[in-house]
Amino acid sequence: xxxxxxxxxxxxxxxxxxxxxxxxxxxxxxxxxxxxxxxxxxxxxxxxxxxxxxxxxxxxxxxxxxxxxxxxxxxxxxxxxxxxxxxxxxxxxxxxxxxxxxxxxxxxxxx
Amino acid sequence: xxxxxxxxxxxxxxxxxxxxxxxxxxxxxxxxxxxxxxxxxxxxxxxxxxxxxxxxxxxxxxxxxxxxxxxxxxxxxxxxxxxxxxxxxxxxxxxxxxxxxxxxxxxxxxxxx
Numbered sequence: 001x002x003x004x005x006x007x008x009x010x011x012x013x014x015x016x017x018x019x020x021x022x023x024x025x026x027x028x029x030x031x032x033x034x035x036x037x038x039x040x041x042x043x044x045x046x047x048x049x050x051x052x053x054x055x056x057x058x059x060x061x062x063x064x065x066x067x068x069x070x071x072x073x074x075x076x077x078x079x080x081x082x083x084x085x086x087x088x089x090x091x092x093x094x095x096x097x098x099x100x101x102x103x104x105x106x107x108x109x110x111x
Numbered sequence: 112x113x114x115x116x117x118x119x120x121x122x123x124x125x126x127x128x129x130x131x132x133x134x135x136x137x138x139x140x141x142x143x144x145x146x147x148x149x150x151x152x153x154x155x156x157x158x159x160x161x162x163x164x165x166x167x168x169x170x171x172x173x174x175x176x177x178x179x180x181x182x183x184x185x186x187x188x189x190x191x192x193x194x195x196x197x198x199x200x201x202x203x204x205x206x207x208x209x210x211x212x213x214x215x216x217x218x219x220x221x222x223x224x
Contacts, residue, residue: 033212042115042201042215043154088154097142097167099213103153 004091004102011108018076020105022089025070032065033090034074037104043088046074076107084109113138115204115216123222129190132219136183136204142211143185145177148199148218157200160185161207189221197223 004024012018024032030051035043049056049063049072056063062075072089086104116135124130136143144159144167156169160179177187183204189196199218205211 035213035215040217042217043203043213044215045212048212097144097159097161098156098169099144100156101146101154 004089004100006087006089006102006105008103009106009108011110012079013110014079014081016079018074018079018083018107018109020074020076020087020089020107022072022074022102023070024072024089024091024100024102026091026093026100028093031092032063032072033092033099034061034063034072035088035090035101037086037088039085046087079107079109081109081111083107115202115214117200117202117216117219119219120217121220121222123224124192125224126192126194128192129188130192130221131186131188132200132202132221134185134187134202134204134216136185136202137214140204140206140214141183142205142207143179143183144203144205144213145185145187146201146203147171148201149197154201157187192223194223197221 006022033048034046036046037043047058060077064073086106088101088104090099090101092099118133142161145157146154148154159167163179174190179185201218203213203215
């Protein structure tokens with residue numbers, strides 16, 4: 001079946017690293033995404049990774065993919081108060097137009 | 112370039128009524144998809160349109176329908192509203208819809224009383 005799971009909440013102190021985890025079930029997923037949603041706004045694409053990659057780094061963001069365990073993580077280095085938001089992971093398989101989103105992880109950054 | 116525009120921003124309706132939401136994609140984008148966001152369920156896929164054709168559909172009842180016009184603008188309609196339809200409805204556009212990044216609008220917050 002289709003299911004993407006995330007923990008609901010994460011709280012970190014400013015300057016620390018945040019790690020948001022996600023597990024998915026569709027082994028044929030080709031593209032995996034991380035989106036950020038700030039209050040009152042739509043989702044904004046942060047980064048994405050192809051399933052043939054293990055890691056992708058983009059400035060403060062590092063995405064790690066463990067295909068065997070179907071586990072995706074997003075690490076935010078030097079977390080700032082502006083990073084407080086809801087983070088969604090999403091998957092999409094080859095040849096489909098449908099994205100499956102996780103329930104979102106609410107990140108709270110404490111000053 | 113203007114982003115994805117959704118109107119109206121807020122809507123209050125009563126049970127049994129119907130509602131139409133509008134989405135204007137980014138210029139040049141031909142794929143428009145709709146999602147329902149609720150605190151308990153997260154984002155649920157409603158449907159996706161490309162060149163005026165529905166290409167994919169989620170698991171929602173027939174009360175939820177949509178269409179896309181020749182200029183790629185899209186509307187979704189919910190008939191016979193229920194309390195459980197209260198949600199943030201998000202529209203996203205992309206160039207082709209395949210292997211593409213989604214660009215989201217700010218959503219329409221629908222409250223059903």
